[in-house]
Amino acid sequence: SAVISQKPSRDICQRGTSLTIQCQVDSQVTMMFWYRQQPGQSLTLIATANQGSEATYESGFVIDKFPISRPNLTFSTLTVSNMSPEDSSIYLCSVPGQGKETQYFGPGTRLLVL
Amino acid sequence: AQKVTQAQTEISVVEKEDVTLDCVYETRDTTYYLFWYKQPPSGELVFLIRRNSFDEQNEISGRYSWNFQKSTSSFNFTITASQVVDSAVYFCALSPLIIQGAQKLVFGQGTRLTINP
Numbered sequence: 001s002a003v004i005s006q007k008p009s010r011d012i013c014q015r016g017t018s019l020t021i022q023c024q025v026d027s028q029v030t031m032m033f034w035y036r037q038q039p040g041q042s043l044t045l046i047a048t049a050n051q052g053s054e055a056t057y058e059s060g061f062v063i064d065k066f067p068i069s070r071p072n073l074t075f076s077t078l079t080v081s082n083m084s085p086e087d088s089s090i091y092l093c094s095v096p097g098q099g100k101e102t103q104y105f106g107p108g109t110r111l112l113v114l
Numbered sequence: 115a116q117k118v119t120q121a122q123t124e125i126s127v128v129e130k131e132d133v134t135l136d137c138v139y140e141t142r143d144t145t146y147y148l149f150w151y152k153q154p155p156s157g158e159l160v161f162l163i164r165r166n167s168f169d170e171q172n173e174i175s176g177r178y179s180w181n182f183q184k185s186t187s188s189f190n191f192t193i194t195a196s197q198v199v200d201s202a203v204y205f206c207a208l209s210p211l212i213i214q215g216a217q218k219l220v221f222g223q224g225t226r227l228t229i230n231p
Contacts, residue, residue, distance in 0.1 A: 044221075105158070
């Protein structure tokens with residue numbers, strides 16, 4: 001199975017600031033996905049991080065708010081910009097497993113915006 | 115549009131009881147994938163199973179079993195002889211599209227399962 005790490009694991013931030021979340025995978029993957037899980041809610045896909053090209057955003061999410069970098073096949077960052085309390089969520093990165101039989105998730109970054 | 119419905123928001127049972135978590139999905143794709151994930155209180159998502167739309171065989175893994183019925187668009191999950199460690203939020207998910215082998219998942223709202231000793 002893929003080993004995925006995220007940094008930071010949690011953070012408390014002030015409104016109006018930005019936070020960059022890192023996702024590191026122990027193997028090369030073509031696609032990496034970023035999801036958001038608001039308190040008590042399900043997971044919603046934010047965007048697909050493509051290596052060597054711009055990220056693809058889902059409806060309701062924009063690059064100015066959630067800029068994504070994908071400098072290589074094992075690493076990606078998601079920035080939550082100009083944060084407000086509504087951005088308080090768990091942010092998870094996800095990658096396909098070997099043989100594409102599974103989809104694995106990182107441990108998540110718990111963000112609280114005051 | 116793709117949609118996953120988990121009508122049971124919360125379920126509470128006593129240990130050793132069997133429990134079934136329901137999942138109903140909607141999709142226009144002819145080929146799709148269905149998943150179940152477990153999210154314990156620690157927060158991480160634990161992959162349980164992925165099924166292809168063309169494989170309707172039921173699956174059993176220890177105390178876990180899955181019943182996939184394409185005719186009713188359902189993919190239900192049963193835990194037999196439940197244990198306290200089974201307490202978690204369980205998510206059913208649908209993959210509407212395969213992009214170079216990876217899946218974009220559409221999740222249901224989740225079912226919070228509590229197993230009481």
